[in-house]
Amino acid sequence: MNTNKKINVAVFVSGGGTNLQALIDAVDANIITRAKLSLVVSNNANAYAIKRAQSNNIPVLVIQKDDNGYLKFENKVIKALEMYDIDIIVLAGFMQILSKDFTKKYENRIINIHPSLIPSFCGKGYYGLRVHKATLEYGVKLTGATVHYVNEVPDGGKIIMQKAVRVLKNDTPETLQKRVMEKAEQIILPRAVELVARKMLKEKK
Ligand code: GAR
Numbered sequence: 001m002n003t004n005k006k007i008n009v010a011v012f013v014s015g016g017g018t019n020l021q022a023l024i025d026a027v028d029a030n031i032i033t034r035a036k037l038s039l040v041v042s043n044n045a046n047a048y049a050i051k052r053a054q055s056n057n058i059p060v061l062v063i064q065k066d067d068n069g070y071l072k073f074e075n076k077v078i079k080a081l082e083m084y085d086i087d088i089i090v091l092a093g094f095m096q097i098l099s100k101d102f103t104k105k106y107e108n109r110i111i112n113i114h115p116s117l118i119p120s121f122c123g124k125g126y127y128g129l130r131v132h133k134a135t136l137e138y139g140v141k142l143t144g145a146t147v148h149y150v151n152e153v154p155d156g157g158k159i160i161m162q163k164a165v166r167v168l169k170n171d172t173p174e175t176l177q178k179r180v181m182e183k184a185e186q187i188i189l190p191r192a193v194e195l196v197a198r199k200m201l202k203e204k205k
Helices: 018-028 048-054 069-083 100-105 129-138 173-204
Strands: 007-013 035-042 060-062 088-091 110-114 142-149 159-166
Touching: 007 018, 007 048, 007 173, 018 035, 018 048, 018 173, 035 048, 035 069, 035 173, 048 060, 069 100, 088 173, 110 173, 129 173, 142 173, 159 173
Parallel strands: 007 035, 007 088, 035 060, 088 110
Antiparallel strands: 110 142, 142 159
16 A cells, blocks of 8 residues: 555534644654645634644634525535545534535545444534533443544444543543543544544545
8 A cells, every 4th residue: 555645634623622633643643644634624713723723734714604504604615625635524523513415425524523422422412511411410430432424413423433431420521521532532533533544545546
């Protein structure tokens, strides 16, 4: 296999960007070798993730949903993806649900990180800290993170990778979120990106 060959990745963000940072670090550490972080798309002009991209010389586009709704947003996104010759999209803390048409167009080419062990605490309304609040309220002893393909069902696509994390007695949503991010999300997201990149390069041959 030509070891120089890489797929182009667009990372979609909305907030802090710790998962984006994990991808950047994984490229530096040669954990990701077959994917290039070619573009960051943010739907939030104030996302700290934008700064992380800029300080690593990754092109950033802020594309926001306006009164014309999804269609206009997604058409702009599609144009950008074509311009940057993007192969896969990684949703890394992207807090917007993509339409059925969009997910169909990029079937098996969008992956998402979710901060629970799917099928628990996932789907519409479960995002960010809300997931960890629900986890603690239910009283489960194990949680974790899941990387999965994205289809028209929120958090419903095929699972690529999961990692479990223990829930501790005195956890708050914040402490649990931090542990899930550090011990699960930031480990499996880079690995999953490399896995999907290798698979895609094999299929392209
Ligand atoms: C992460 O915990 C991610 O798994 C979650 O939001 C956080 C974003 O953090 N995503 C979802 O809840 C999606 N349903 P980050 O911006 O620091 O990567």
